Amino acid sequence: MTSIEVPELEPCPFCDYLAGTRPFTILTRDELSATLVTREQRGSGHLLVVPVAHRSTLIELGSKEASAVMSSVIAAAQAITDAYEPEGVAVWQNNGVPAQQTIPHVHFHIAGTLPEGGTEWNWVEEASLADTDRIADKLRPFLR
Numbered sequence: 001m002t003s004i005e006v007p008e009l010e011p012c013p014f015c016d017y018l019a020g021t022r023p024f025t026i027l028t029r030d031e032l033s034a035t036l037v038t039r040e041q042r043g044s045g046h047l048l049v050v051p052v053a054h055r056s057t058l059i060e061l062g063s064k065e066a067s068a069v070m071s072s073v074i075a076a077a078q079a080i081t082d083a084y085e086p087e088g089v090a091v092w093q094n095n096g097v098p099a100q101q102t103i104p105h106v107h108f109h110i111a112g113t114l115p116e117g118g119t120e121w122n123w124v125e126e127a128s129l130a131d132t133d134r135i136a137d138k139l140r141p142f143l144r
Contacts, residue, residue: 025132032068041109082142086112
C-alpha cells in the first residue's frame with residue numbers, strides 16, 4: 001500500500017483501450033507494455049506508454065515491467081525524433097491527484113516539443129481516431 005492518492009475512475013480507460021472495449025489508437029503492444037497515441041496532442045506525436053497490467057502508480061511496477069515500459073518510452077522518443085524532427089522531446093509522468101494524475105493507471109507522456117518550444121499545457125482539442133491513426137502511420141516506419 002502507498003499513501004499516494006490516486007484518482008477514482010471506474011472502469012479504467014487504459015484497461016478498456018487495451019481490452020478493445022473502447023476505441024483508441026494503439027501504436028505498439030507486447031506482453032508487458034503498450035504505446036498509445038493520445039487524443040490530447042500536447043506536442044508533436046504525443047504518445048503514452050503504459051504497462052499492460054493495471055498499475056495505479058510508478059511505485060507498483062515490478063522490475064520487468066519497469067524495464068519494458070522504459071524501453072518503450074525510449075523507442076517512442078526515438079520514433080518521435082525521427083518522424084517529426086523536433087528540437088526537443090518532453091517526457092513526463094505523474095503519480096497521485098496532487099501531482100495532477102487524472103487516470104489511475106501509470107502512464108508516461110512522450111511528445112516532441114512544439115516549434116515555439118515546450119508542450120501545450122492548456123486545453124487542447126481532442127483529436128479524432130482518424131487523426132491519431134494518421135499519427136501512428138507516420139511513426140510506425142521509425143519504430144525499431
